[in-house]
Amino acid sequence: MSGTETAGAFEELYGRAPEGVWAAPGRVNLIGEHTDYNDGFVMPFALPHTTVAAVARRDDGVLRVHSADMPGGPVELRVADLAPGREDGWANYPAAVVWTLADAGHTIGGADIHIASTVPTGAGLSSSAALQVVVAMALNELYELGLERWRIARLCQRAENVYVGAPVGIMDQTASACCTDGHALFLDTRDLSQRQVPFDLAALGLRLLVVDTQVKHAHSDGEYGKRRAGCEQGAAELGVPALRDVPHEELPAALDRLTSAEVRRLVRHIVTENHRVERVIELLSAGDVRAIGPVLVAGHASLRDDFRISCPELDLVVDTALTAGALGARMTGGGFGGSAIVLVEDAAADTVAKAVEAAFDEAGFTAPRVFTAVPSAGARRLV
Known part of the structure; x- marks a missing residue:
């Protein structure tokens, strides 16, 4: 409107x-x-x-x-x-x-x-x-x-x-x-x-698709709060103000000092995710936009396996998109549903989108909403 x-x-x-x-x-x-x-x-x-x-x-x-x-x-x-x-x-x-x-x-x-x-x-x-x-x-x-x-x-x-x-x-x-x-x-x-940071994908023949899985999530339902509390516990056990203060190169030693497997997973995600942001900045600054694809994929794996906030629909988007030729994909947002992003060559965008829609239909999931994200x-x- x-x-x-x-x-x-x-x-x-x-x-x-x-x-x-x-x-x-x-x-x-x-x-x-x-x-x-x-x-x-x-x-x-x-x-x-x-x-x-x-x-x-x-x-x-x-x-x-x-x-x-x-x-x-x-x-x-x-x-x-x-x-x-x-x-x-x-x-x-x-x-x-x-x-x-x-x-x-x-x-x-x-x-x-x-x-x-x-x-x-x-x-x-x-x-x-x-x-x-x-x-x-x-x-x-x-x-x-x-x-x-x-x-x-x-x-x-x-x-x-x-x-x-x-x-x-x-x-x-x-x-x-x-x-x-x-x-x-x-x-x-x-x-x-x-x-x-300049991010003009169209000029490079690229497109970033957003795939709304139609799975609704709510931040106030408790799971988001549990993850935050676990991160705060990890920072307290490591004696740092926040997990941002744990250097990536010191992560293995830091993980050995934590008392629970759950907190270790949460800490590992945060520290490696900060490193991934820095890596994407480096690649974009060098003009190597296509190379961020594997970084996005690694981010999804971390959110799925360490932070444990993905869901079958989000995983299906990522797996199907990559199989169909996407450069990278990952869930985005708070998790437990919501959307995934898919980095594709412009010429492959329709093929990837149709593959995701077909995979959802075959799995019996609600049809996803797919659109192009334009930095605005x-x-x-x-x-």
Whole structure:
């Protein structure tokens, strides 16, 4: 839905024109999975799929939020009543942003918000981050809060951690807020330093496919939290602030010091995944984009075998794509479902996509959704 269409829907819903319309994208993570809450390295890029929000201020302390993608009318809340632990369904996400801004000392008098989104939900493409970032961007501008994009990302992470109760890292929010068109974002999640890395696959005759397995996942269901707690246990046992501080070359010795096989697996994934991000940076900087394929495959094996967050559908995508001639493939996102990415020569894209679709049909799985990922712009005002 365009900015003009969203503005029109807002006016029909609330009986007045919005003060503006903003968009924030979903993201694909090229490499660097579950490293963000370990102070590590990640490399996402923004998708053209966005969550769009038409917003106008209120001065009566009322927050009204409506989604074109959800049944029913606007959800009405009072800003003064917002608190972690509330159960307001999907409205928890925009409410969390308002609460977090207020908790940080910013005065938010209320708002009317209408939302429409093309970011697939539950697909590991950061639909929740896009929703929170677009609301935060709008309120930041309308209430003249003066927050930099990286700070908006940090506040949105806190909103999801504290208010929603999902222990996510900082990658998704930063990607949605800070990515630029035609680039992947190399992010150091410890100090939030950023580097925009050119990533124009089309110019090289390449394509990155996203395969949404249609298997839904939820970060707040406990498994994500268990992995994070295990990583924190590993860092504590090794006497480091975070697993990012374990050098790759010292990994074998570090693993010998850990007390459980489960924690060893988690630590091994994080340390090797940080190394894989650094390797991809080297290859992209040298212009050897095709060579990142095996690095993606190694990342999937680590997520499948060490972090244990893959599923049969994701494994089928990777195995089938590689057999059909893909240069590389791996699951992306939080895991337990969601999406995989596949790096292919442009000429082979249709063949690989059809092979994956046929494999899903033969296995009796729900048909996947396949589309091309184009590195796109981060959050922005549309109208």
